Every structure is written in structure tokens, then in C-alpha cells.
Amino acid sequence: MTDREALIAFNMVEGIGPVRVRELQAVLGSLSEVAAASVEDWTRAKGVGRVLAEKVRTRLREVDVIEEEKRAGKVGARIVTQVDEEYPEALKSIHDPPLALYVKGTLDAADRHAIAVVGSRRCTHYGTQVADRLSFQLAKQGYTVVSGLARGIDAAAHQGALKGGGRTLAVLGTGIDQIYPAEHAGLAEEIMDQGAVLTEFPVGFRPTRQSFPQRNRVVAGLVQGILVAEAARGSGALMTVDFANEFGRQVFAIPGRIDNPSAGGCNELIQNGAKLVTDIDDILEEFEYLIPPKPDGRVDFLQSFLKLDGRVA
Numbered sequence: 001m002t003d004r005e006a007l008i009a010f011n012m013v014e015g016i017g018p019v020r021v022r023e024l025q026a027v028l029g030s031l032s033e034v035a036a037a038s039v040e041d042w043t044r045a046k047g048v049g050r051v052l053a054e055k056v057r058t059r060l061r062e063v064d065v066i067e068e069e070k071r072a073g074k075v076g077a078r079i080v081t082q083v084d085e086e087y088p089e090a091l092k093s094i095h096d097p098p099l100a101l102y103v104k105g106t107l108d109a110a111d112r113h114a115i116a117v118v119g120s121r122r123c124t125h126y127g128t129q130v131a132d133r134l135s136f137q138l139a140k141q142g143y144t145v146v147s148g149l150a151r152g153i154d155a156a157a158h159q160g161a162l163k164g165g166g167r168t169l170a171v172l173g174t175g176i177d178q179i180y181p182a183e184h185a186g187l188a189e190e191i192m193d194q195g196a197v198l199t200e201f202p203v204g205f206r207p208t209r210q211s212f213p214q215r216n217r218v219v220a221g222l223v224q225g226i227l228v229a230e231a232a233r234g235s236g237a238l239m240t241v242d243f244a245n246e247f248g249r250q251v252f253a254i255p256g257r258i259d260n261p262s263a264g265g266c267n268e269l270i271q272n273g274a275k276l277v278t279d280i281d282d283i284l285e286e287f288e289y290l291i292p293p294k295p296d297g298r299v300d301f302l303q304s305f306l307k308l309d310g311r312v313a
Contacts, residue, residue, distance in 0.1 A: 007099045012202050081099065091218070098200035120265075127230030168195040175201050228251070228274070232262050253277065
């Protein structure tokens with residue numbers, strides 16, 4: 001088994017994530033050597049007891065990497081592992097980078113300039129309009145917009161980037177063949193034409209309570225910064241902020257009315273140090289030395305929003 005095949009195999013087995021695989025490598029050497037090692041050898045690694053080692057070793061013998069790649073190919077996807085050149089550099093810097101990614105669409109070097117735009121599924125009209133407009137502007141400036149394909153703010157972010165003619169990445173909490181929610185299948189197809197839909201979960205994987213927080217860590221790992229467009233206190237989107245803080249990413253938030261529960265999470269983020277955003281400039285100035293500005297793509301945020309909202313001619 002090659003290192004690449006070992007990564008795909010380990011990724012298919014529950015109970016052995018990126019951190020434990022790294023611990024095994026530290027003791028046993030290459031990934032192929034880890035895959036071939038005995039249970040006794042595995043127990044020398046930190047955090048790997050005999051029960052876990054026996055369970056995972058048994059499961060490893062059952063998985064079929066070649067067949068998994070065929071299954072991915074049948075649904076139009078490919079598997080990109082940590083040893084492949086296409087694997088995003090930003091993800092390699094986090095504590096627990098996915099061992100493998102299932103990808104439909106393209107990953108590009110330009111995606112290193114990426115901003116996540118996230119928020120609540122149950123959002124207001126204002127929230128979706130802000131997410132759409134700022135994502136449109138970010139795309140015009142050459143940033144890749146990353147989100148989670150969920151209802152509400154996520155969908156608005158992807159749609160804004162698509163309208164801006166830019167790249168967007170959708171990270172799933174399911175297998176690559178299990179688009180969730182199902183009504184976003186058409187949006188996913190559009191995203192593939194201007195970016196990619198990706199996931200770390202094997203073909204056929206159905207969502208669980210834990211899979212969406214895992215998805216959120218990948219969203220945060222792919223980007224330079226994260227913008228929370230609208231989120232109530234306790235929103236799942238704030239989990240992505242926790243990961244962003246852990247990974248050293250810049251956090252931005254759109255303020256909202258103090259009497260609007262949908263804005264409570266954003267206002268609290270600002271109180272706790274997130275950068276308040278009222279205009280695209282508030283984001284661009286944080287990264288002005290990393291990507292050249294595109295004056296021809298600039299749209300005044302306030303004016304464009306008011307026109308969209310029908311308040312000015």
C-alpha cells in the first residue's frame with residue numbers, strides 16, 4: 001500500500017483521525033509502514049490503545065481503496081490526499097487537516113486568497129442580502145468565497161460569488177454524492193463550474209451530529225479570514241469562528257440591530273474583538289498586501305445595498 005492509498009484507507013475508517021495518524025507516523029515512519037505495522041507496534045503511539053488498534057487494523061483490511069476511487073469517479077469526483085500537489089496549502093497548517101478530500105470541480109492556487117462567509121440557516125432578508133452583496137464584491141476583488149452550502153447565509157454567499165464571476169468552494173458535511181440540503185443540488189452544480197464542492201467524508205456518507213462541526217473546521221482551515229454575516233447567539237456558524245480563532249484566522253462580523261435576535265451572535269463577536277464590517281474596505285484593508293486590489297470591480301456597499309433594497313433610484 002502506497003502512502004497515498006494509506007491516506008484514503010485511513011480516511012475511510014472511523015476512530016482514527018488525522019491526529020492519531022500523525023502520532024503513528026512519528027513512531028513508525030511512513031504511512032505505508034504504519035498501514036503494515038502490527039497491533040503491538042501501533043500501541044507504541046500516543047493515544048492508541050490495544051482495543052482501538054485491533055478495531056482499526058481489522059477495518060483497514062476490509063476497506064478497498066481502488067473500489068473507493070471507482071465509486072468517487074462514478075459520481076464525477078476525485079480524491080485528493082495530503083501527498084497530492086492539489087491539496088490546499090492552507091489546510092496543511094491546521095492541527096488536524098483532513099487525510100483526504102473528495103472533490104468535484106477545481107481547486108486552484110488562487111484559492112489561497114479565500115474568505116469564508118457564514119451565518120445562520122434561519123436568517124433575515126437583510127442577512128441574505130448582505131451576504132450576497134459582500135460575497136459578490138469579494139469575488140470581484142479576486143477572493144475565493146468559501147461556505148457550507150447550507151440554507152440561508154451559506155447559500156447567499158455562494159450565489160453572490162457566482163454572480164460576481166469569481167470562485168467559490170462549498171464544503172459538505174456529507175459524502176460527495178449526498179448533497180445536503182437536497183434542494184441545493186442545482187446550486188452545487190453551478191459551484192462546480194466556478195470552483196468546487198468538496199468533503200472529507202467517503203462516498204455514501206450520510207450526515208451525523210458530528211459531521212457538520214467537522215465540516216466547519218475545514219471551512220475555517222481553507223481561508224485567511226471568516227465573515228459572519230448574521231448569526232444568533234448559539235448559532236452553529238459560531239463553531240466555525242471557534243475554529244478560525246484556533247487556526248489564527250481573522251474574524252469579521254456584520255453588526256445588527258440590538259433588538260434583533262438574529263444579530264445577537266454577530267454583535268457579541270464584535271464585543272469580543274471581531275472586526276466590525278460595514279463596507280468591503282473593512283475586509284480588504286486587512287489583506288491589502290496579500291492580493292492586489294481591483295478598482296474596476298469595486299462597488300460601493302451602502303449604495304448598492306440601498307438600490308437592491310429599493311430605497312434609492
